[in-house]
Amino acid sequence: DIQMTQSPSSLSASIGDSITITCRASQDISYHLAWYQQKPGKVPNLLIYSTSTLLSGFPSRFSGSRSGTDFTLTISSLQPEDVATYYCQNHHSAPLTFGGGTKVEIK
Amino acid sequence: QVQLEESGGGVVQPGRALRLSCAASGFSFTNHAMHWVRQAPGKGLEWVAGISYDGLNKYFADSARGRFAISRDNSKNTLDLQMNSLRAEDSAVYFCARGWDMLGEGYFDYWGQGSLVTVSS
Secondary structure (H helix, E strand, C coil): CCCEEEECCEEEECCCCCEEEEEEECCCCCCCEEEEEECCCCCCEEEEECCCEECCCCCCCEEEEEECCEEEEEECCCCHHHCEEEEEEECCCCCCCECCCEEEEEC | CCEEEEECCEEECCCCCEEEEEEEECCCHHHCCEEEEEECCCCCEEEEEEECCCCCCEEECCCCCCCEEEEEECCCCEEEEEECCCCHHHCEEEEEEEECCCCCCCCEEEECCCEEEEECC
C-alpha cells in the first residue's frame, strides 16, 4: 500500500506569510495527488487535484507542485480564512490513502 | 446541485453490525464512483471503501476488508456501507463522497455532511 507522510503536523504563521506543507508518497504516484481543506467543524473540500489543478472558487494564493514523490502545497500570503487542516491524498491507486493532516493557525 | 445525505449512524455495541446509507441527488449517479471516508473524533481522514459506477469493482482499506461491504443501487441513487463485527476503533463520522471518475481510484469532489457511528458497550 502507498503511504502518505505529511509534514508538519501543525504550523503557526502570521498574516501575509508564505507557508508550505509537504506530502511524501512511499512510492511513485506520478502526478496523482490531491489536497483537501477542512475548516473547523466543517466537511472537507477538494482544493487541488492532479498535483496542481486548483478548484475554481479557491484563490490563486494556493498552489501545488511536485518533485518526484514529494508534493507541496503552498499558500503564498496566509489569510485568516485559511485557518484549517489540510490533507493530501493519493489518487493513483487503491487504497486511496490520506496524509495525516497539517493544522494551520494564525500566529 | 450535488447533494449527498448519509443516514443510519448511531450507537452500537462492539461486535454488532450497522448499515449506513447515502442518498445522492443533483447529478448523474451512474457516471461516478462512490466512496466512504471516515474521521474519528479529533483525528484525520481515512478512506474506507469505494465502488465503481457499475458496482463491479470494489475497493477496501485494510481496516475494512473482510468486515465491511459496499454496495450501490443505481435505480435508487443510493450507496450503502454494511459494517459487521464493529470495534471501538470504528467509531467515527462516516462521510459519503463522490468520486470524480467512474472506476473508483481517484479523488473526491463532493462530500456529504457525515453520519456519526459510535461503537460502545
